[in-house]
Amino acid sequence: MTNEDLLYRYFSNSLTENELIDFNKRIETDAEFKADFEFENNLKQAIKQNNTTELKEKLKVFEAEISVKEPRTTKPQFNWRIAASIVLFIGAGWFGYNALFGVDYNNIYNANFNNYPNTEFTITRSDTVDSYERKAFVAYEAQDYDNAILNFNTIPVAEQKGYQDFYVALSYLNNNDSEKAKDLFKKTVAYNKMFVAESHWYLALVAIKQKDKIAAIKQLRILLENFDYNKSKAEVLLKELH
Incomplete structure (x- = not known):
C-alpha cells in the first residue's frame, strides 16, 4: 500500500x-x-x-x-x-x-542557493583518458550545464556511481528546470545512500523557487529531524517561512 x-x-x-x-x-x-x-x-x-x-x-x-x-x-x-x-x-x-503572499521567494532562494561543488572527481591536466565522467565534471565546473547533463547521462550503466542523479539534478536546477531537478533529487532520496541530506536541502530550495511554502517547510523539517547538513541554515530558513 x-x-x-x-x-x-x-x-x-x-x-x-x-x-x-x-x-x-x-x-x-x-x-x-x-x-x-x-x-x-x-x-x-x-x-x-x-x-x-x-x-x-x-x-x-x-x-x-x-x-x-x-x-x-x-x-x-x-x-x-x-x-x-x-x-x-x-x-x-x-x-x-x-503572510505567504508577502514572502519574497526570489530573495530567499538567491540568499540560500549555493551550487554544490564537485567532490567526487579530481580533474587534472595529466589525465590520459577523457571519459564521459571527466567531461561531465569539467562541464559542471565550467557551468556548462547542458554538456554536463549530456555527459553524465552518457556514462555507461556499468560505470555509473551513486552521485550521478544528484549532479544531474543540480545541473537542471542551474538551468532553471526545477521540475526535472526535483524529480532527480527525489530519486536520490529514495534510492541512493549518497547526498540524501543534501537532496532534502535542495528540494526545499526548489519548493521555494516554485513558491510552494508547504513543501519547503516539509523538506526542512525532514532535514532538521534526521541530518546535520546545513542545520543552522535550515533552522533560519524555517523561521523565515513561518
Missing part, C-alpha cells in the same frame, strides 16, 4: 488491524511518511478549530467524503491533501497564510 493510500485510510478511520501495524511502523521508520502525516494531521486539527462558517461548511463536505469507505481494491478518489489545501486557502486570513 502506498503512503498516500495508507494516510487516506487513517484519516477516513478505515484502517484494518494489520494496516494500523503498518501505519505505526512507517511512522517510526519513514521520515517522509511521518512528515506527511504530521502536516496533514496538524492542518486538519487547525481547520477544525476555526470558527469561520464558510470553512466549517466546506469541512463538513470534505469529512463526509473522507468517511466513505471505498472497496480496498479501488484506489481512493478523495485526496485529503487537496481538500485541506482548498480549505486552507479559503481561510487564508485565519490560518496566517496571508
Whole structure:
C-alpha cells in the first residue's frame, strides 16, 4: 500500500488491524511518511478549530467524503491533501497564510542557493583518458550545464556511481528546470545512500523557487529531524517561512 493510500485510510478511520501495524511502523521508520502525516494531521486539527462558517461548511463536505469507505481494491478518489489545501486557502486570513503572499521567494532562494561543488572527481591536466565522467565534471565546473547533463547521462550503466542523479539534478536546477531537478533529487532520496541530506536541502530550495511554502517547510523539517547538513541554515530558513 502506498503512503498516500495508507494516510487516506487513517484519516477516513478505515484502517484494518494489520494496516494500523503498518501505519505505526512507517511512522517510526519513514521520515517522509511521518512528515506527511504530521502536516496533514496538524492542518486538519487547525481547520477544525476555526470558527469561520464558510470553512466549517466546506469541512463538513470534505469529512463526509473522507468517511466513505471505498472497496480496498479501488484506489481512493478523495485526496485529503487537496481538500485541506482548498480549505486552507479559503481561510487564508485565519490560518496566517496571508503572510505567504508577502514572502519574497526570489530573495530567499538567491540568499540560500549555493551550487554544490564537485567532490567526487579530481580533474587534472595529466589525465590520459577523457571519459564521459571527466567531461561531465569539467562541464559542471565550467557551468556548462547542458554538456554536463549530456555527459553524465552518457556514462555507461556499468560505470555509473551513486552521485550521478544528484549532479544531474543540480545541473537542471542551474538551468532553471526545477521540475526535472526535483524529480532527480527525489530519486536520490529514495534510492541512493549518497547526498540524501543534501537532496532534502535542495528540494526545499526548489519548493521555494516554485513558491510552494508547504513543501519547503516539509523538506526542512525532514532535514532538521534526521541530518546535520546545513542545520543552522535550515533552522533560519524555517523561521523565515513561518
